Amino acid sequence: MRKILVAALFAAFLASQSFAHISLIKGSGHGKEPQASFRLEKVNGNVYALFGQGGNIGVSFGEDGLLTIDTQFENVADNIKAQLKTLGTDTPKFVFNTHWHGDHTGGNTVFGRDAIIIAHENVRDRLLNTLEFRGQTRTPTPKVGLPMITYEYGLSLHFNGEEVKAVHFKKGHTDGDTVIFFTGSNVVHLGDDFFVGRFPFVDLESGGSVEGLVRNIGSLIQMIPADAKIIPGHGPVSTLKDLRDYQGMLISTTLIVRRQMAEGKTLEQIKAAGFPDRYMEAGSGFINTNAWIETIYRSYSPKMGAS
Secondary structure: OHHHHHHHHHHHHHHHHHHHHHHHHOOOOOOOOOHHHOEEEEEEOOEEEEEOOOOOEEEEEEOOEEEEEOOOOHHHHHHHHHHHHOOOOOOOOEEEOOOOOHHHHOOHHHHOOOOEEEEEHHHHHHHHHOOEEOOEEOOOOOHHHOOOEEEOOEEEEEEOOEEEEEEEEOOOOOOOEEEEEEOOOOEEEEEEEEEOOOOOOOOHHHOOOHHHHHHHHHHHHHHOOOOOEEEEEEOOOEOHHHHHHHHHHHHHHHHHHHHHHHOOOOHHHHHHHOOOHHHOHHHEOOOEHHHHHHHHHHHHOHHHOOO
């Protein structure tokens, strides 16, 4: 009975996270959220995870102050600040953005008033210059919400007694993805390279690719310590085993689609065939089975020039 209850709660949590991710299409939240839906969880060492309406926020708090990974949405900044305040302050000195999507950067315009925002150079470029996203008009991010420090490959910030390493992984979820390693706390924030137990959103329009995501996850599995805690972009705090399971799902489903493509089958035929039943749950989130099949198909089609 207890296992059934835990599974039900886990599924409900993932469903809420997937729903929140839909709002990145509009680049804004769905309105004020009750404070009860925001939660701060100790992960390890100096690091916490803050769950709310958008992508999971990573938090470092210690003698040097406060640092966050991502900012969710502008209109839920007060909810986020209320959680941060329980640590002692609601004003980060630094903010890292894992990529450019609105459910991870929307709050930049609030937190950027006091914090230095840091991100990959493509994040700043897309926040500043993307005028349309997924068929909808988008207003460029104002100066206060833009990264002040950018990099091509990565950088290190020495904060709260540990090295915080930002490493760029190219052409995965987007072309501006960063993974953050808290080297002393043994925690890694993967951003939206990792959707726990669900098919991922690979943003082909923003330079992402399925091949790149699979490659990047493989590299990360080699880099992440076996006992590390992992903060995903969406879903609960996880382990390296969870990431390996995710990798297995990515590889298996991608091979299923690619084999049928090699046989000359159309996209609609591949969708009709679907995946084995063991992947039914993975297709119950923001990206359903048909959407994931189409993403793989488009990513590996010659005209996409996937890399």
